[in-house]
Amino acid sequence: MALDAQEMAMTLVRTPTLDIDCTITGSEDGLPAILLPGFPYGARDYDAVAPILAAEGWRVVVPSLRGHGATRFLRDDTPRSGQQAALGQDLIDLMDALAIPRAVVGGYDWGGRAACIVAALHPERVAGLVTGTGYNIRDIAGSARPGLPAQELRHWYQWYFHTERGAAAMRDTPADVNLLLWQMWSPDWNFSDAEFLETAADWTNPDYAAVVIQSYRHRHRAAAGDPAYDAMEAALAAQPLITVPTVVLHGESDGVSPPEQSEDCQRHFTGPFAREVIPAVGHCIPREAPEVFAAAVRVFGSGA
Secondary structure, three states: OOOOOOOEEEEEEEOOOEEEEEEEEEOOOOEEEEEEOOOOOOHHHHOOHHHHHHHOOEEEEEEOOOOOOOOEEOOOOOOOOOOHHHHHHHHHHHHHHOOOOOEEEEEOHHHHHHHHHHHHHOHHHEEEEEEEOOOOOOOHHHOOOOOOHHHHHHOHHHHHHOOHHHHHHHHHOHHHHHHHHHHHHOOOOOOOHHHHHHHHHHHHOOOHHHHHHHHHHHOOOOOOOOHHHHHHHHHHHOOOOEOOOEEEEEEOOOOOOOHHHHOOHHHHEOOOEEEEEEOOOOOOHHHHOHHHHHHHHHOOOOOO
């Protein structure tokens, strides 16, 4: 049965690898927009964005990423990988399972990475791309090159996750670590205890710690990837250009990825391109500036 503009359906969508926990808002025949959360957040990221777009006729799909919420692996023997190719393939599998041939895809952090990967490798599936902080495909081959000391400091959590101490923290007390990251990465966002606890429920997924730790170790070549994604990782190693129309959003007060990091990102994009720096907004753009995020999706309203 078709949903009215403001109705919401929560469902599990089966793909070859996962049962993906999805919230779908809007009409079934609306323009499809798939909006993907980042780390260390969750599907509640788009609670304010989805109703705006649904009221305008969009069909908005917000999945919980692997290891988050009620999303579950179908097999016990599937590696609990959070590598970038796995995230990208999950998005393609979700589109196939929902019979969505082409959509506007948007996200930031892990979600922005998945969106960029699909836009780069399967441009025929993407009507428009909204990506937080720019080009999010990791240069894993170049990960051994040190960054500027200030950026290495901002990435302290990644080095922490390379240790068994950090892995234990994500397994036993993920909310303690993630609360600090929320505070550091979005210094102008006065989120409530209730907002934080609603998302913290997503981190009780039994695979959460394993997926997070593998993700951050793999990107620095400190953990093996799932062989099922070797071909895609090889394609991503070439740092492929993104040809689809793109809007880059960057929070001016982002505490982990300052806006200067995306100043030259247009070199990775060959299609129509726009970049907006959002004042007094940090890393979690859809929560901190939902109207801006919705407006960026709206740019592609005639192309999906």
